[in-house]
Amino acid sequence: MLRKAEIDRIEATLEEMFSDAFCELIHRNPFELVVAVALSAQATDVLVNQVTPGLFAAYPDPASLAAAPVEEIEDKIKRLGLYRNKAKNIKALAAQLLAQHDGEVPTERAGLEALPGVGRKTANVVLSVAFDVPAFAVDTHVERVSKRLGICRWKDNVTQVEATLMRRFKRERWSKLHHQFIFFGRYHCKAQRPNCEACPLLDMCREGKKRTKGLATP
DSSP: OOOHHHHHHHHHHHHHHOTTOOOOSOOSSHHHHHHHHHHTTTSOHHHHHHHHHHHHHHOOSHHHHHHSOHHHHHHHHTTSTTHHHHHHHHHHHHHHHHHHHTTOOOSSHHHHHTSTTOOHHHHHHHHHHHHOOOOOOOOHHHHHHHHHTTSSOTTOOHHHHHHHHHHHSOGGGHHHHHHHHHHHHHHTSOSSSOOGGGOTTGGGOHHHHHHHTTTSOO
16 A cells, blocks of 8 residues: 555646646536536547537537437437447436436436436546536546556456545545546556656556566666
8 A cells, every 4th residue: 555655746746747637528517517428438538529519509408308319319429439328328318307307417426326327437527527526536547547556456446446546635636636647547647558758656656667677778
């Protein structure tokens, strides 16, 4: 387990590198955000942002999305993986918002997680970004960085990763750190080609040490 000084160093480094990290999914309100995050499963934010302008222009609110034929929704998001299933989910999500929440996105976790296509990660993003509720959403970037830096164990599942991150970092920093972990993983500590040689945290990174072994000049 990392010492507090090492945790503090990670936090300070992420703040220095990505002080302006933010949610890169383009949205104008909680409804657009929850739909965009639901669509982002197994898809990049860049691709989702290319699809959602047309989607939201056609269906700007839960009522219009719930009333839309699923085939039309599919056509607007067909560039995304699993688009047929996602189309069914966001249509059902919109219908449930109307039926159970007067067309408003729930502000509590239970209501969010009960929506079709919404899991804990999506709920955490919506709580954090839309409603300023401290949360630490764990996506592939957050999980990868957490394990490479030794904050979490390789065998930990996403629930365990989230619990560890919430325990090791202060609550008021969860939401910002979530975005900073994502930026670090998306633009620096990439899955396939991480920038290990220029990483300020290389000396404490298990993956980085393996990748750079033997590369140092004698």
